[in-house]
Amino acid sequence: MKVSKLKSLLIRIFKKKGLTHKDALISTKALINAEMVGAYGHGLSRLKMYCDRISKKVINPKPKIKIKKISSSISHIDADDSIGFVAAEIAIKKAIDNAKKTGIALVAVKNSGHYGLSGYYAEQAVKKNMIAIIYTNAPPAVAPQGALKSLFGTNPICFGCPTNSKIPFILDTSISMINRGKIRVAARNNQKIPEGVALDKYGKPTVDPIKALEGVQLPIAGYRGSGLAWMVDILSGVLTGGNHAGKVKDPFDDFSGPQNIGHLFIVFKTNLFVNNFNERISDNIRIIKNLPKIKGIKNIFYPGENKFYRHKKNDKKNIIIKDNIMNDLKKLSENFQ
Amino acid sequence: MKVSKLKSLLIRIFKKKGLTHKDALISTKALINAEMVGAYGHGLSRLKMYCDRISKKVINPKPKIKIKKISSSISHIDADDSIGFVAAEIAIKKAIDNAKKTGIALVAVKNSGHYGLSGYYAEQAVKKNMIAIIYTNAPPAVAPQGALKSLFGTNPICFGCPTNSKIPFILDTSISMINRGKIRVAARNNQKIPEGVALDKYGKPTVDPIKALEGVQLPIAGYRGSGLAWMVDILSGVLTGGNHAGKVKDPFDDFSGPQNIGHLFIVFKTNLFVNNFNERISDNIRIIKNLPKIKGIKNIFYPGENKFYRHKKNDKKNIIIKDNIMNDLKKLSENFQ
Numbered sequence: 001m002k003v004s005k006l007k008s009l010l011i012r013i014f015k016k017k018g019l020t021h022k023d024a025l026i027s028t029k030a031l032i033n034a035e036m037v038g039a040y041g042h043g044l045s046r047l048k049m050y051c052d053r054i055s056k057k058v059i060n061p062k063p064k065i066k067i068k069k070i071s072s073s074i075s076h077i078d079a080d081d082s083i084g085f086v087a088a089e090i091a092i093k094k095a096i097d098n099a100k101k102t103g104i105a106l107v108a109v110k111n112s113g114h115y116g117l118s119g120y121y122a123e124q125a126v127k128k129n130m131i132a133i134i135y136t137n138a139p140p141a142v143a144p145q146g147a148l149k150s151l152f153g154t155n156p157i158c159f160g161c162p163t164n165s166k167i168p169f170i171l172d173t174s175i176s177m178i179n180r181g182k183i184r185v186a187a188r189n190n191q192k193i194p195e196g197v198a199l200d201k202y203g204k205p206t207v208d209p210i211k212a213l214e215g216v217q218l219p220i221a222g223y224r225g226s227g228l229a230w231m232v233d234i235l236s237g238v239l240t241g242g243n244h245a246g247k248v249k250d251p252f253d254d255f256s257g258p259q260n261i262g263h264l265f266i267v268f269k270t271n272l273f274v275n276n277f278n279e280r281i282s283d284n285i286r287i288i289k290n291l292p293k294i295k296g297i298k299n300i301f302y303p304g305e306n307k308f309y310r311h312k313k314n315d316k317k318n319i320i321i322k323d324n325i326m327n328d329l330k331k332l333s334e335n336f337q
Numbered sequence: 338m339k340v341s342k343l344k345s346l347l348i349r350i351f352k353k354k355g356l357t358h359k360d361a362l363i364s365t366k367a368l369i370n371a372e373m374v375g376a377y378g379h380g381l382s383r384l385k386m387y388c389d390r391i392s393k394k395v396i397n398p399k400p401k402i403k404i405k406k407i408s409s410s411i412s413h414i415d416a417d418d419s420i421g422f423v424a425a426e427i428a429i430k431k432a433i434d435n436a437k438k439t440g441i442a443l444v445a446v447k448n449s450g451h452y453g454l455s456g457y458y459a460e461q462a463v464k465k466n467m468i469a470i471i472y473t474n475a476p477p478a479v480a481p482q483g484a485l486k487s488l489f490g491t492n493p494i495c496f497g498c499p500t501n502s503k504i505p506f507i508l509d510t511s512i513s514m515i516n517r518g519k520i521r522v523a524a525r526n527n528q529k530i531p532e533g534v535a536l537d538k539y540g541k542p543t544v545d546p547i548k549a550l551e552g553v554q555l556p557i558a559g560y561r562g563s564g565l566a567w568m569v570d571i572l573s574g575v576l577t578g579g580n581h582a583g584k585v586k587d588p589f590d591d592f593s594g595p596q597n598i599g600h601l602f603i604v605f606k607t608n609l610f611v612n613n614f615n616e617r618i619s620d621n622i623r624i625i626k627n628l629p630k631i632k633g634i635k636n637i638f639y640p641g642e643n644k645f646y647r648h649k650k651n652d653k654k655n656i657i658i659k660d661n662i663m664n665d666l667k668k669l670s671e672n673f674q
Contacts, residue, residue: 070440070609070610071440071441073439073441074609076609076610103408108609131576144625145637146630146631146634146637147629147637149628151625151628157565159572173564173565177558199631203630203631203634220561221514223640224510227639228494228508230508230625231496231508234506234621238611238621239468240610244621245620245624245625246625266603272443273407273447273578274576274578277576280575281571283582284570287583291481291485291486292486293485293540294484294540295539300482300484302564303564303567303568
């Protein structure tokens, strides 16, 4: 499907669900961006879920989002159970504005939902020549070190930074070794999962995807990743007024109430301490890229480069839509005039 | 040796090297704390190195440290090649002061040196009921993903947070799978090193410590850890005016100039967005600690708990000093009256 056609289709779907044109456009752009960079788990595969949550009144299509000024640098946003995209869009724009005025911004969001890729918002700050650090929590997916039950979300750590080139440095890394979708695919295809990514229900390491689905996923780097996930839960949940400690509902399975996800955005200018940041970051990247490489490795890429290239490549193509998602689109656009 | 005796001995050694009483006390306290929490790699094993660097004029014992006010929240510190402990002590105190006034502080340091444990400084903010995020870079120890040469330091990520109890939440995690000291010990004892922590000089995974010493150490979690290490290098080096991209000198081996390490301190209040942070963090920790546990695991500890208990246990004991370090102490205290 052509991108332009998909775009107008998604906008119509979201508007039919009650979103304003502006909010429908924000949500559409975020979904299409995820498809373009190849992050399909954050793209069209979630469209039906968002629409279902609006129908079941656990996403508010017409939220009254309140922005509370704490100081010139600090803002607190109550997203009123909006679709996450809209809350995050308002938050990153507010953070950029605050940082423009004072050098640094801290913006917390509560009563939000799944907003897709953190990197998508970091990019907006980077385009304004700023650095962004973004945290969000998510429904339980990963067991704390020593626990036999998932509690932490995939709790990404996101960092964006200008590079003095058109390709931003965007680190957007989950703290989960593997995502649940990949385990489900392995189970369907009778494949093993890698060692060290999951435990069975007794807490023993397993490479059997069926046993892993009954057990728990592991964080990256053992106790270190468990600690990082805990940090993200505190920063995005405990601090902001959002849900935390495993209380964020699974958006696909649990329609008993809104998610109340929390996000935290820290944004600051690059030229606070040096007047030649662009030169310094160019040097940094050039030196690292020029290191001797392991046999078979042609290039050292910085975080975000691959996504940028994928986006560029996909820009020229039509978006390929899988059958099951095409079915979603057809059902959701029934009764359009 | 009794702690009180060690303390006065270290103060005398540092003063003999030219530090003021105040700076000698700061440095002594940081070293003894590292011993107390069992972080021996940041304790007395480094004393001779610090003294050697002062003798060779690559640490400045009488630095003229300049604190530049960028805004009420933001400060830039030029540490004038001071011993890292002194620069970091001034920086965290400034960050706490700024955050008290405005809610959030961003303090960058350049021309500093190795400061020991990041967590030691985070604790100071936590004692004032604040959250701290701290980054520092370090001499090359870890290869970027795909590279056959070390460039990133062990670049710790540090996060401290009050817990409504006397035991602070202090995550202080290196992004290196293993530290070089442990590989050296394995080589001496003819032991293998674990799989997945190092490559040989051809870039092949190895469990042979001698081959690993000729090769490179790996970051935690592959490309994810490599990205996190790169993030820390940008935040603490590129942004602050410190060295970066592998230019921080090894303090033990390279006396050709000061290290010019950079640090970044982000500190903020816990009650900016909620008025019941203490209750929320207590709930968070209680829920996670009460999760069902893997067989053989009695307790789920949050980051910092184990260090706290070790410190408490060691408080009541004399400090055990290894022979080689006792020799250092004797040599460094020769000619004392």
